Amino acid sequence: MKGWTGKILWVDLSRGESRVVDLDPQLAASYVGGRGLAARLLWDHVPPGADPLGPQNLLVMAAGPLTGLPGPSTGKLVVAAKSPLTHGYGDGNIGTRASVAMRKAGFDAVAVSGASEKPVYIYVEDGRAEVRSAEHLWGLDAFEAERRLVEEHGKGVGVLVIGPAGERGVGFATVMSQEGRAGGRTGMGAVMGSKRLKAVVFRGSGDVDIAERDAYLREAREAYAELKRKPAYRFWMRQGTMMAIQWSQENSVLPTYNFSEGVFEEADKINGFAMEMAKVEQRGCPNCTMPCGNVVLDDEGAKAELDYENVALLGSNIGLGDLARVARLNRLADMWGVDTIGLGAAIGYAMEASERGLIGEKIEWGDFDAALRLAEAIVGREEGLGDTLARGLAYAAQRIGGEEFAMHVKGLSITGYDCHAAPGMALSYGVSPIGAHHKDAWVISWETQHGRFEYTAEKAAKVLELQRIRGGFFETLVACRLPWVELGLELDWYVRLFNHATGLSWSLDDHFRVADRVLNLVRAFWVREYSAEGRPWSRRLDTPPRKWFERPLTRGPLAGARLDPLKYDELLGKYYGLMGWDYRGIPRRSTLERLGLGFAAAELDRRVGLLP
Amino acid sequence: MIRVKYLGFLPDITGRLEDEVDAREAVVREIVDPRVLEVTGGDLVVLVNGLPSSLDTKVRDGDTVALLPHIGGG
Secondary structure, eight states, X not given: OTTSOOXXXXXXXXXXXXXXXXXXXXXXXXXXXXXXXXHHHHHXXXXXXXXXXXXXXXXXXXXXXXXXXXXXXXXXXXXXXXXXXXXXXXXXEEEOHHHHHHHHTTOSEXXXXXXXXXXXXXXXXXXXXXXXXXXXXXXXXXXXXHHHHHHHHOTTOEEEEOOHHHHTTOTTBOEEXXXXXXXXXXXXXXXXXXXXXXXXXXXXXXXXXXXXXXXXHHHHHHXXXXXXXXXXXXXXXXXXXXXXXXXXXXXXXXXXXXXXXXXXXXXXXXXXXXXXXXXXXXXXXXXXXSOOEEEEEOTTSOEEEEOHHHHHHHTGGGTOOOHXXXXXXXXXXXXXXXXXXXXXXXXXXXXXXXXXXXXXXXXXXXXXXXHHHHHHHHHTTOXXXXXXXXXXXXXXXXXXXXXXXXXXXXXXXXXXXXXXXXXXXXXXXXHOBTBSOSSXXXXXXXXXXXXXTOOOHHHHHHHHHHIXXXXXXXXXXXXXXHHHHTTOOOHHHHHHHHHHHHOOOOOHHHHHHHHHHHHHHHHHHHHHHHHHTTOOOOGGGGSOOTHHHHSOOOSSTXXXXXXXXXXXXXXXXXXXXXXXXXXXXXXXXHHHHHXXXXXXXXXXXXXXXXXX | OEEEEEOTTHHHHHSSSEEEEOOXXXXXXXXXXXXXXXXXXXXXXXXXXXXEEOTTOEEETTXXXXXXXXXXXX
């Protein structure tokens, strides 16, 4: 089996034991890797209804056949588990040296079950693993803990680590690496923390056996060269994703005042051009020639790595037009190991709740000191507002009220695009496989030029097309989507690299079939878990918060715009039809069976009754 | 006067941030730097006075056209 290492490392933290299991070639062919492999492992090994923060949950770190091989931006892996934030399928991808080292150590994936009584970390080196004490690391922030581990094990290791937020079970705690790389905003850091797992350290000296090495390397070299010829390359190297602040402001989709508006009066102070003036360094993931980590000095003079999402959510969304202060919030979030997007969403919600008199705390728009205090209270899980927000927006809205402005879908907070005037993007958030996230189908750029305010079948089809590419193809390879999505490196490059690595002769359609299988299995996992927990499943779960339907934009050229609830529901139905799902948003039996998911059909039929 | 703003990486093509076109009426496509159309193949986000528009939108004296490349959204 070329291209895959063919091995999965299983670690049982309850027993402190590890074992190496062969990766079933049929499983590899059906799910490829990354999200696909993780989804199948979670389906098979997490007991239905398991407590996400209990020992029965499984934490999967999964690479794919391109991970770690030379090639455009292939230094990524997927972390996945049942999410404590959403109680459904949760994952995230993270660019890190750990992805390369994991493959060189001989593993396509690491699956961690059980829970340790005392803090531990897992040390993985060339085909074997040990569970070691992390008593000396527990309580340290993610940056310091990683520094200590690198000191102990030497340069050349790759580290996945959590900060205090993960240790304390903050619902949107992330897995961190390299002082600013983050993954798993669905609470994957909290799952690690619940297992008392502070870190996983990888060292590998082997090579992945690939089918056509010379052809692969030639193709990879040409892909890198082609990428640098793309017209947007130079500008990307200057601003990276930060260029999207200007873009979103011009298109009236920049999240502002807790997603009440799409334009921010101080956008110029936090956009890519402001960042360029303050930039001191540029960081990236392994194997990447278009590094997106733009580093500035924050208002305390410390380095902070910025990108669009964290500046949008910790800047305009909370009314803060001061890049150096946004940078401090961002740096602290990275050190604490908490999702910058989720933190900005929680602060924005609290500011609106304060404005509306739902809470006693005075937290005004743009008040940096109040935002900082609240962030500390969330990560410290201080009794009261901090602890309530640490459990996520869905929980907070139940306790505090303001459900209509708790900006989340299925418990995961919405990322950096206001959708008052973007029905297709609203659908993308509604049906994202992990709760509201842009990763799978960032349709808004296309949407601006294709009937911006319309609810067409074409939009539903575009969302599905992008989910197949972004959420399926790239998340299973595993490679970063940015060379394709931002600079236009054609998808065929990745198909050829995959074929050279594996010796297979797949077409893009073959990958899309895998994508459909993965998207449907992920959906089946959600339905199974909601059923097992006694939570009713309905299409309402695929609908964004009421604010976008009920309270129109009041500023900017699109003032007055809002979503139409009936038309949104029709659009959702069109998407369900394309997916082969029923009126509830549950896959039909025929859909699951066509994709080789008969085992999931049997389980769901027993639980919720499938339509044919 | 019609103002044409080039945003994102488009100034790397034009060498200018914007143009001021002396015309009473025009179609957007006619007043865009032709090199921008060539490099992007015309696949652009077009806004006229901040409203969603296209290269075929008619504009008049006093309007502002903003042209942005498509981006991927991270």
